[in-house]
Amino acid sequence: MQTLKVDLGERSYPIYIGEGLLDQPELLAPHIAGRQVAIVSNETVAPLYLERLSKTLGAYSVLPVVLPDGEAHKNWETLQLIFDALLTARHDRRTTVVALGGGVIGDMAGFAAACYQRGVDFIQVPTTLLSQVDSSVGGKTGINHPLGKNMVGAFYQPNAVLIDTTSLKTLPERELSAGLAEVIKYGLICDKPFLAWLEDNMQALRALDSAALTEAIRRSCAAKAAVVGADERESGVRATLNLGHTFGHAIETHMGYGVWLHGEAVAAGTVMALEMSMRLGWIDQPARDRGIRLLQDAGLPVVPPQEMTPAHFMEHMAVDKKVLDGRLRLVLLRQLGEAVVTDDYSTEILQATLAADYRAIVAQL
Ligand SMILES: NC(=O)c1ccc[n+]([C@@H]2O[C@H](COP(=O)([O-])OP(=O)(O)OC[C@H]3O[C@@H](n4cnc5c(N)ncnc54)[C@H](O)[C@@H]3O)[C@@H](O)[C@H]2O)c1
Numbered sequence: 001m002q003t004l005k006v007d008l009g010e011r012s013y014p015i016y017i018g019e020g021l022l023d024q025p026e027l028l029a030p031h032i033a034g035r036q037v038a039i040v041s042n043e044t045v046a047p048l049y050l051e052r053l054s055k056t057l058g059a060y061s062v063l064p065v066v067l068p069d070g071e072a073h074k075n076w077e078t079l080q081l082i083f084d085a086l087l088t089a090r091h092d093r094r095t096t097v098v099a100l101g102g103g104v105i106g107d108m109a110g111f112a113a114a115c116y117q118r119g120v121d122f123i124q125v126p127t128t129l130l131s132q133v134d135s136s137v138g139g140k141t142g143i144n145h146p147l148g149k150n151m152v153g154a155f156y157q158p159n160a161v162l163i164d165t166t167s168l169k170t171l172p173e174r175e176l177s178a179g180l181a182e183v184i185k186y187g188l189i190c191d192k193p194f195l196a197w198l199e200d201n202m203q204a205l206r207a208l209d210s211a212a213l214t215e216a217i218r219r220s221c222a223a224k225a226a227v228v229g230a231d232e233r234e235s236g237v238r239a240t241l242n243l244g245h246t247f248g249h250a251i252e253t254h255m256g257y258g259v260w261l262h263g264e265a266v267a268a269g270t271v272m273a274l275e276m277s278m279r280l281g282w283i284d285q286p287a288r289d290r291g292i293r294l295l296q297d298a299g300l301p302v303v304p305p306q307e308m309t310p311a312h313f314m315e316h317m318a319v320d321k322k323v324l325d326g327r328l329r330l331v332l333l334r335q336l337g338e339a340v341v342t343d344d345y346s347t348e349i350l351q352a353t354l355a356a357d358y359r360a361i362v363a364q365l
């Protein structure tokens, strides 16, 4: 097992990474204050792992809360089901909410923990690659609004993150690829040597090679922990974790939540960010193409949806959380391995990026 730390003063917490951690009560016990635990999961993950985790937490009174599965359910109605269950079972302020599932469960359970009786303890047990490398770390919690992704939520840090890498064995291939989009993101924004490592190890990762996966998770969590430790509430460098997300969130919202997976939308959005960085003269074509090829090798879509026009993108991007005083800030690349958050671009270059022929760009690779 490896342990990383998210360094946030009195709100610091460990990230445990290893095989079989779901069965180790001694890892969770120090992070649970009371006798009550609510395990929030969904209809897909619960049959796979809920009984095992409940057994591990056998010393506590365990309340299972099983939600419908999917991004389309990351909303008020589903959140309310968590409060219904907690109140019906008389959970008090010393309860601990444990999120068992992917990023949708983690974001909703975390938001419920932030709100229930004005805040109760919270533990992340992520079971998708995406949630293990990204969403379980850093304390962004929340739900979607029909007009925009993650528009209602709170910064609320967990007490611990427990990553059992063997849970990835049951993950569908498409979901594994979605997680790789966020892994590649770290290489692009802050770790160029990691990009080369990913190019060398992409096939091993997609074949679920345990050593390769553990290394990718460790390196991703270390990168995220460093960024979050430096800027917990996104007043600066944390926004670089949004590479590809302004375009990607527009795709998710426009297409209907769940039609494009978050990681898939981020992949196509990252291609758009690479394209715009090239049009600004910050990266050259070989660098843009290298990024696109890596996303493609991860099994991800690299062409935005054909039905989305530049006007569609502009409409959705206008509600992005990085809009300040009516001006949209974008995460772009100065070079591979170095991201910037900037509003220093011309409307013409943004429009040209939105209107670019991505099928032709991919065809010439
Ligand atoms: N809070 C953050 O910092 C942050 C970061 C990145 C993404 N997100 C959010 O995370 C969400 C995406 O997370 P996700 O990609 O994990 O999607 P997800 O939570 O929808 O999980 C993907 C699918 O895999 C299933 N699943 C989960 N674990 C499984 C397992 N071990 N075996 C088999 N099936 C399993 C789920 O039931 C679901 O059907 C989005 O809502 C996104 O906005 C949040």
Ligand SMILES: O=C(O)C(=O)C[C@@H](O)[C@H](O)[C@H](O)COP(=O)(O)O
Binding pocket: 134, 138, 140, 149, 150, 182, 234, 238, 239, 241, 242, 245, 321
């Ligand atoms: O942790 C962060 O900060 C991120 O931006 C990570 C992203 O991968 C993630 O999708 C996050 O939920 C996006 O946040 P948002 O503030 O743009 O909704």
Ligand SMILES: [Zn+2]
Binding pocket: 134, 182, 245, 262, 266
């Ligand atoms: Zn993301």
